[in-house]
Amino acid sequence: MKPGRKPSELLTEKEMVIMTMLWDHGPMFVREMLALYPEPKPHVNTVSTLVRILEEKGRVAHETFGSTHRYYALTAREEMRDRSLRQVISNYFNNSYKSAVSALVQEEKISLDELKEIIRMVESSTPASDGENNQPSDPEK
Numbered sequence: 001m002k003p004g005r006k007p008s009e010l011l012t013e014k015e016m017v018i019m020t021m022l023w024d025h026g027p028m029f030v031r032e033m034l035a036l037y038p039e040p041k042p043h044v045n046t047v048s049t050l051v052r053i054l055e056e057k058g059r060v061a062h063e064t065f066g067s068t069h070r071y072y073a074l075t076a077r078e079e080m081r082d083r084s085l086r087q088v089i090s091n092y093f094n095n096s097y098k099s100a101v102s103a104l105v106q107e108e109k110i111s112l113d114e115l116k117e118i119i120r121m122v123e124s125s126t127p128a129s130d131g132e133n134n135q136p137s138d139p140e141k
Helices: 013-025 030-036 044-056 077-093 097-106 112-125
Strands: 060-065 068-073
Touching (some): 013 030, 013 044, 013 068, 030 044, 030 068, 077 097, 097 112
8 A cells, every 4th residue: 555545444446346256256366356357357467456455455365376366355245335334324424324314215216115114124123122022912911
């Protein structure tokens, strides 16, 4: 990493391509990654540089095989998703998940029916508090 450059929590689009390859295919050599790119393929040095940047950011590590390296993801997809979501909510919605969901509804990225379904899913998966269950009480008991 260049001196004075602060590592970003978020990854660039090009870095995400590499991470997705590693998450989907497991440990890989740069040449194997290059083979997965659609045409026009980037130069091998470009892919190699991206992998080294990810290694500097602590997202990727490598095993040495002779004079070559096989790279693998250190950060799980779920961890990266959670970090990215937290940063987007913080940077663009003033730390308000409610504002983020509201924006999705207002911009018609999510329908009200989908939102209601999400609420039902959350309500059915929320554990009971204070030892009570979430089942409606039976007046006969």
